[in-house]
Amino acid sequence: MRIGIFGGTFDPVHIAHLLLAEQCREQCDLDEIWFVPAGSPPHKESTGISTGKQRREMLDFAIAGHANFVVKDLELHREGPSYTIETLRQLKTTHPDDEFFLIIGADSVRDLHTWREPESILELATLIGVNRPNISLPDLSELTQKFGEIVQSKILWTTMPGFEISSTDIRNRIRQNKSVRYMTPRAVEVYIYNNRLYLD
Ligand SMILES: Nc1ncnc2c1ncn2[C@@H]1O[C@H](COP(=O)(O)OP(=O)(O)OP(=O)(O)O)[C@@H](O)[C@H]1O
Numbered sequence: 001m002r003i004g005i006f007g008g009t010f011d012p013v014h015i016a017h018l019l020l021a022e023q024c025r026e027q028c029d030l031d032e033i034w035f036v037p038a039g040s041p042p043h044k045e046s047t048g049i050s051t052g053k054q055r056r057e058m059l060d061f062a063i064a065g066h067a068n069f070v071v072k073d074l075e076l077h078r079e080g081p082s083y084t085i086e087t088l089r090q091l092k093t094t095h096p097d098d099e100f101f102l103i104i105g106a107d108s109v110r111d112l113h114t115w116r117e118p119e120s121i122l123e124l125a126t127l128i129g130v131n132r133p134n135i136s137l138p139d140l141s142e143l144t145q146k147f148g149e150i151v152q153s154k155i156l157w158t159t160m161p162g163f164e165i166s167s168t169d170i171r172n173r174i175r176q177n178k179s180v181r182y183m184t185p186r187a188v189e190v191y192i193y194n195n196r197l198y199l200d
């Protein structure tokens with residue numbers, strides 16, 4: 001199977017995540033999208049983020065009813081920072097016959113050279129980069145300079161309607177008692193209120 005791996009903190013998951021995943025599925029002809037919540041996101045301050053269980057439960061609500069969307073919580077069971085290369089190695093071992101595509105927003109493509117073992121990531125998976133408002137897409141010569149020739153056959157681009165929406169914005173809105181209606185699925189919104197998330 002052709003599997004799209006979509007990692008994120010997902011605190012909370014929002015409609016841009018879902019739209020992005022669906023567009024990648026369709027445009028890159030993927031059989032399934034695996035949403036992988038980060039246990040401890042390597043480049044983020046992990047104190048203050050919702051628990052892995054809460055972020056996983058919000059993802060479960062968000063993707064309910066989509067036959068090709070799956071949540072894989074392997075990073076929540078691993079100690080230490082959730083390095084993507086370790087996740088890919090683990091998945092290659094457990095699913096040797098599947099082909100992996102790593103889905104990342106344009107901001108993450110831009111920062112990829114700062115990730116752990118980016119060249120090894122490109123050997124194990126094809127990248128699918130997706131546009132994000134206000135983030136310029138790195139051009140191929142810039143990427144080739146950073147990662148070598150391999151990148152030219154290992155990156156695909158998918159486009160989606162730009163949504164200037166982020167989990168940070170949703171958390172701030174909740175804190176300020178502002179509406180987040182339609183920014184995230186209704187079931188996630190209700191979960192946030194019921195569990196009193198993001199109120200400090
Ligand atoms: N609005 C968006 N458009 C395109 N890609 C996005 C968007 N929001 C998030 N992504 C991508 O989704 C992945 C997971 O993102 P993440 O869970 O960090 O969401 P976020 O909204 O960026 O969160 P935060 O505001 O907490 O940093 C990343 O690859 C990120 O680039």
Ligand SMILES: O=C(O)c1ccc[n+]([C@@H]2O[C@H](COP(=O)([O-])O)[C@@H](O)[C@H]2O)c1
Nearest residue numbers: 007008009038041042043083084115116
């Ligand atoms: O492996 C790395 O070095 C690495 C560095 C930064 C981010 N990531 C992964 O990128 C995904 C998005 O991260 P974030 O911080 O934008 O939620 C998430 O799955 C992280 O584990 C991975």
